[in-house]
Amino acid sequence: MDSLLADAFVSEILGTATLLLLGAGVVATVILPKSKGFDGGWLLINFGWGFAVFAGVFVAYKSGAHLNPAVTLGLFVAGADFTKGIDPTIPHLLVYWAGELLGAFLGAVLAFLAFKKHFDEEADPGTKLAVFSTGPAIRSYGWNFVTEVLGTFVLLFWIMVSGKTPTGLGPLGVALIVVSIGASLGGPTGYAINPARDLGPRIAHALLPIKGKGSSDWSYAWVPVLGPLVGGALGGLVGHWYVG
Known part of the structure; x- marks a missing residue:
């Protein structure tokens, strides 16, 4: 692995770990017992994830x-460079995916450590799982899949289109579109819109010594992985066609 790709790998680990520490942290703040932010509501979670x-x-x-592996895949199918000097090839895509998944796992572990005493409190096992990974409000695998496809399509299409506008919003623009997707389309599934965001923490939940935890709900785990990948690929393709 050359130095540029190695730097990108570490960058994706650190960035995705930051995302998950803050994102899982806001969920833990809102839903875990005795947290000062307990019952802070859906919009607090939306804005917390956006600023994460x-x-x-x-x-x-x-x-x-x-x-986000869906972002990497969307750029790959659009033929867009991953960053300056790193072209969209399958080996490079796999390196990015590995960094994102590892970072998401590490971020979830850090969030667990930050809220360790709250995880020790009595709570429904599903509540503890919800800090780490998404779950549907109404379980219907096909329709849950459609929701994740649509949410991630919006994200990738927006990323592709926003690069052609003169706004210069950059990271703030991405944060706001994530808030918008959560507030508008997040209700049915909890809006993973990111395979690493869901899978890495779900693995962490399965491995960590969480008091009173239940199942990691692996029967649902394919939805927030495949749905965002499909939505990301479609968003990349349509966005590339649209912007020319």
């Missing part, structure tokens, strides 16, 4: 700040 993306994008500047 904002922070992660700045941290991962060396890699182009993908933070």
Whole structure:
């Protein structure tokens, strides 16, 4: 691995770890017992995740700040460079995916450590799982899949189109579109819109010594992985066609 790609790999680890520490942290703040932010509501979670993306994008500047395998895949199918000097090839895509998944796992572990005493409190096992990974409000695998495809399509299409506008919003724009997707399309599934964001923390949940935890709900785990990948690929393709 050359030094530029190695820097990108570390960048994706650190950026995605920042994203998950802050994102899982806001969920833990809102839903875990005795937290000072308990019952803070859905919009607090939306804005917390949006600004977690904002922070992660700045941290991962060396890699182009993908933070998300669906973003990497969307750029790959569009034929867009991952960042300056790193072209869209399958080996490079796999390196980015590995960094994103590892970073998401590490960020979830850090969030667990930050809220360790709250995880020790009595709570429904599903509540503890919800800090780490998404779950549907109404379980219907096909329709849950459609929701994740649509949410991630919006994200990738916006990323492709926003690069052609003179606004210069950058990381703040990405943060705001994530808030918008959560507030508008997040209700049915909890809006993973990022395979690493869901899979890495779900693995962490399975491995960590969480008091009173239940199942990691692996029967649902394919939805927030495949749905965003499909939505990301479609968003990249349509966005590339649209902007020419």
